[in-house]
Amino acid sequence: MGLETAIPTDSVLTTQLNRIINWARRSSLWPMPFATACCGIELMSTASSRYDLARFGAEVMRFSPRQSDLLIVAGRVAVKMLPVLQRIYMQMCEPKWVISMGACASTGGVFDTYAVVQGVDQFIPVDVYVPGCPPRPEMLLEGIMAVQRIIDEENIPYDGEGHRLPLEIALQPNYEPRPQPAEVSIGAT
Amino acid sequence: MAKANLDHPTLALVKVAFTDIKFKATEFRGQTTLIVPAERLHTVMRYLRDDPECDYNFLSDVVGIDYLGYPAKTLGRFAIVYLLISYEHGRRLAVKVFLDPTVDTSGIEPDPALEVDSVTDIWPGAEWPEREVYDMFGIRFRNHPDLRRILMWKDYPAHPLRKDYPLRGRGERETYRVLDRDAS
Numbered sequence: 001m002g003l004e005t006a007i008p009t010d011s012v013l014t015t016q017l018n019r020i021i022n023w024a025r026r027s028s029l030w031p032m033p034f035a036t037a038c039c040g041i042e043l044m045s046t047a048s049s050r051y052d053l054a055r056f057g058a059e060v061m062r063f064s065p066r067q068s069d070l071l072i073v074a075g076r077v078a079v080k081m082l083p084v085l086q087r088i089y090m091q092m093c094e095p096k097w098v099i100s101m102g103a104c105a106s107t108g109g110v111f112d113t114y115a116v117v118q119g120v121d122q123f124i125p126v127d128v129y130v131p132g133c134p135p136r137p138e139m140l141l142e143g144i145m146a147v148q149r150i151i152d153e154e155n156i157p158y159d160g161e162g163h164r165l166p167l168e169i170a171l172q173p174n175y176e177p178r179p180q181p182a183e184v185s186i187g188a189t
Numbered sequence: 190m191a192k193a194n195l196d197h198p199t200l201a202l203v204k205v206a207f208t209d210i211k212f213k214a215t216e217f218r219g220q221t222t223l224i225v226p227a228e229r230l231h232t233v234m235r236y237l238r239d240d241p242e243c244d245y246n247f248l249s250d251v252v253g254i255d256y257l258g259y260p261a262k263t264l265g266r267f268a269i270v271y272l273l274i275s276y277e278h279g280r281r282l283a284v285k286v287f288l289d290p291t292v293d294t295s296g297i298e299p300d301p302a303l304e305v306d307s308v309t310d311i312w313p314g315a316e317w318p319e320r321e322v323y324d325m326f327g328i329r330f331r332n333h334p335d336l337r338r339i340l341m342w343k344d345y346p347a348h349p350l351r352k353d354y355p356l357r358g359r360g361e362r363e364t365y366r367v368l369d370r371d372a373s
Contacts (some may be wrong), residue, residue, distance in 0.1 A: 079341050079362050086368050114349050114358025115341070124368045 015120045025069070025095065026151040029058040029144065032092065033070035037075025039102040039134040040071060046137035058144055065091040070147060072140075073126075076104035077117045089124045097147045100126045101140060199220035199243050199282055206236055213264075222283040224264065230286050231306035237273060237284070240309050245273035245282060248308065251318035253326040254353055257352035265289045266327060269305065288328065303337060307333040325350035 004014060031053075035043055046055045047061060062068035065088045077085055089098070100120055103109035106129045108118035120126060127150055130143035159165055193216040200214050200223065210233070213224035225233050237245045248271040256263040265287030273282045292300040307330035308315045319330045320339040327348035330336060338345065345361065347354050 079365065082365055083321070086366075089368060113356055114354075114361060117362060122367065123365055125370045 022151050023159040027057040028060075028140055029097075029147065030060045030062045030068040031058055031070040031072050031144075032063070032065050032088065033061055033072050033074060034088060035074040036077060036081065037102075037104060037134075039074035039105070042134045042137055042140065043072060043074045043101065046140045051137040051141065053141070053144070054096075056141065056148070062118050065089075066093065068092060069096045070144070071096065071098045072101055073105040073120050074134075076099040076109060076111050077119055077120055078115050080115070082117055082120075082123055085120065086124060095151075097127045097150065098125060099128045099130060099140075099145070099147060101130045101143065102135055103131065106131065109133060111113045130157065193217070194212050194219075195221070197280075197282065198278075199223070199237070199280065202240065202242050203233065203236065206240070216275075220281065220283065222270075222285050224285045224287065227286045227288055227305050231308065231311075234271070234284065234308050234311055237282070238325060243275065243276045245275045245280075247274040247276060248272070248312035248315050248318075249281075251308075251315055251322055251352065252360065253322040253328060255350065255352045263287065266294075267303065267328060268323060269328060271308065293352055294327070295347070297330060297346060297348060300327070303327060304329045304331055306331045307336075309333055324348070327351065 007014075033040065033043055035041075045051060047059055053059045058070065065071075069092065071089060071092060073085065089096075098120075100106045104111060104116075105120050106126075108116050112118070117123065121129075128143045128146045130139050132139050135143075193214070195214050195216055197216070198212075200212075200221065203210075203212060205222065206345070207229070210226060210229050213324065214221045215224070223233075234296070249346075252270050252272075254268040254270065256266055256268065267288045267290065269286045269288070271284040271286075273284060275282075286305055288303050288305070290300050291302040292298050294300075297355045300348065303326075305328065307319055309319065309330075317339060319327050319333055320336060322328050323330060323333075323336055324338040325348055341349065347359065347361075349358070
């Protein structure tokens, strides 16, 4: 009926153009590490051989925002550092995504003081939040996989006022929670 | 509490050299502090470095203190502490100056009472610590070569280590432009 009947099936694959573009984008995320604190250490660990970010095509850390499409904000951001972060965000070419890694980047964490930004999402758009202090490399991998799911969804729904609607892809734990410790009494009962 | 042990050799020297100044001194666990009137600070500091018996050739740090709400009585609200080291004699001495504000301390209004002479002409390394004391406490240093804020940004509307400044600030961390997805 369509094109499929006219071409040999054993050597040709048909798909939609934006699906194959998204497949290329999701499989070659180039992160820009904005590492300002201990989250940066976990970010380095994620990229190194034990956790091997290359399995998800995101191992090419680019220290130039012009060449990267995934901004990973890892660590607390001082108010004086915020213009730098915003300039880096603006210098990145579209399409681009932002991960806020760790408690400090997402909320300010324990640094609830006059000089620390209480969450970078107040000042730049954030796609994925990775909780933790600092997050384990596995958590960052889940965050990057969440970005990949956002890319797969493409055409992200907008509301009438131009704001993005949430994707509702909060990650579920992939393990069975262990039973809580049983009550222990001390001394003779 | 044990009585302060004031046998630091420099104390006797400054007493003889400046008979017109009433010094105070304290000692705690072997660390001696000399308290100097603010208007004579520069002269005393010059003597402490240049006199061969004192020879404090290294200024380790300059720090500020705000004593607002301090449980004991102090000689003033603000203090500046100069930590001196003499490599020649292997001695340390802290020199302290007390200042009392005359202007409301919640803003950044210059206060003529919160001013001392800079010691950057004696120890050039005092430049950045004095800028930090100015930035955090609003204490100005006369004849400082470059008295700008060092940690906070230029238009910051307060001196944040003053005790009457709230820890979370007065909204300075929220007032910044917001980038949305269309801005870039």
